[in-house]
Amino acid sequence: MKIKFSNLGSIQETELDLRPLTVIIGPNNSGKTYLAYSTYGLWQRAGRTIRIQYVSNNLKLNQQGEGTWSLTIDNDLLDLFIKDAEETAKNFQGSALESFFQDSSRKLFIKTAFKIMISRQEVENAIHQLTQQKAFSLMGGSSIKISRQDNILSFKIDSEIEEIDTSANNSLTDLFDHLNERIILSFILIIKKLLFSNAFPFPAERNAFINTYKMLANRRYKLLKETQRELFSSSSSERQLDLLKEQGDIRYPQPVEDFLDFLSEIELEEIPKTNSSNKNEFQKLADEIEKQLQNKNKTNLKPTKLGGKEIKVLVKKGLEIDIYNASSSVKQLAPLLLYLRYRASKGHFLVIDEPEMNLHPESQAKLLEALSILVNLGVRILLTTHSPYIMAHLNNLVNGNHENPEILKRQSSSLYLQDERAFLPIDKVSAYEMKDNKLVSLNDPDYGIRWDTLSDVAVDIQQKFFEIYEAGQEKADETEE
Incomplete structure (x- = not known):
């Protein structure tokens, strides 16, 4: 790519x-950070957005029988994903880019443009990954079994489900009147997710934010942040924007905000217990990093007395210290260790x-x-x-x-x-x-x-x-x- x-x-x-x-x-x-952040933004958008009308006009399933459809894998299908990525990159400009970088000058990215180039082989690889899965979810709650023979993909609705209830998603029902179109949309979104899987940014400011993310991620901050982001992407007056700026500088580029959300979301999750016998390869790698780079000091999330969680560092048996009292190197590695323990996944x-x-x-x-x-x-x-x-x-x-x-x-x-x-x-x-x-x-x-x-x-x-x-x-x- x-x-x-x-x-x-x-x-x-x-x-x-x-x-x-x-x-x-x-x-x-x-310009290294600009390149890194822009790549992150493009990757996010390419995995999440889809031009529904474009897909419905260019991709059709063949119904083989009751609850069974087929799709031919040809250059037209592969090129659909290539053109979709190109269109996504083309639209990442103007107000969308200003909002992403929170550029209050509105001048830095006036002429900025991007192009994503993926190959047919990369799309083929994503389709192959999908066929290795036993089934995938159909939008609306059902599941589809998929198989491939030569260049033909076959889709079959779970035999236990005779009728698909579309009432849970009226907006999609309005856009797609037929079940096969819903299968197409689900198929497209999954392939796009395989091509552009979940992305996680680790900004250079992570050492400071690991100490302050709780304060920055509280409800008031999020409301102000979202309001201000909307102002950047709307036609609101300059006066409104200036008033918000005077209330305090709460603007960060999207990757920094997403990093703060990553820390907050991990803290709010139910953390499964692990031991040496059930750790996955990512968790074992986290242990090795602590052994080799932190003198065996362990970084982890621990419950607080009031029911929340906080990052603690075990420096020796019976002594855990707060992350803000840890060395700068421990703070630097903490986000990566949290990712490996609670988020990491192939792709x-x-x-x-x-x-x-x-x-x-x-x-x-x-x-x-x-x-x-x-x-x-x-x-x-x-x-x-x-x-x-x-x-x-x-x-x-x-x-x-x-x-x-x-x-x-x-x-x-x-x-x-x-x-x-x-x-x-x-x-x-x-x-x-x-x-x-x-x-x-x-x-x-x-x-x-x-x-x-x-x-x-x-x-x-x-x-x-x-x-x-x-x-x-x-x-x-x-x-x-």
Whole structure:
């Protein structure tokens, strides 16, 4: 999947090849966060929106018998999803983009435009994923069993259900008069969800927000936030907007607000009890991160006396401290650990801005290995970074021998986590440098990942040492004379 960006901040035009792991390195104020946030926004919209009239006019089922329909998988079907993604990107502009970024100037994104490019093979892969499921839910409460033979998909309503009750969703009933059209809509939405699954943003401000999310997410804040967001996307007067701004700055870009909602929603959920025997692979990875990066200090949600929950850090037996009294590195990792314990699922998409924040260089390398394992568990990740350690170690992780498991196992003994799942094939990784206001690919088929953004700085600093030293020696020689 590729995304084209035009007139985004200082970026005139550039293209991003979004792979299971995508890494962008570059200097401050070069547009990395704009790219990451825009990708998140596009991904969200592509997975949630659908042009119903467009679908109903371009996709028809063939009824084979009572409760059974068929659909031919051809280029027209595959192209429907491709064109839908293109249209979604095209509509992510103007007031929609102003609202997303909460741009009060209304000037930053006037000329900004995006294009999503997905391939027919990616759509084919999503359809294949769907056929591996036993059934999927039909809008209205029933279930559909799906099978595939060659290029024909067959849909069959659960045999126990003779009549579908559409009264629960009158709006869809008005739009679709026939059951087969409801099946089409359900099918389209599920494929789109497989192509663009749930996304989770981890903004650079996460360390501060992990301390204050309760206050920021209270009911009054949410009401004000929603009111102000509506003002940005409506024709309300500038006077109304100015009045809200004077009441206090409560505006955040959508990814930051969604991050706050992520923290609040996890806290409100019923948390199932886990033990060593029933932990999934994501929860086990959270344990490993705590062992390797937090000196075994455990971050978790704990019930409060008044019935709520709060984030606590177990530093030793019998001593739990509040998250705001924990080290900056523990606060930095807390959202990721909460995600792994209570949210993580195959197919998700994480957008992480500067994962290296507050971490020692060795911890940065360890975290990259953990994130690579997460990619191999089926989670797509986009990172922006300033870290030379992450880029240097990324090159190590794409140089494993995936053709020979025994060699890969031996190679893993040189990794910090000593887990061969941290190795990624080069075709699963795309790495970029932000240079001259555009993305420059660092992927090298012969070498792996070639990067120089910060290595050049290291060389420059070393050169300055020699210049300073030599100038000092010249002055000393003059004094002696």
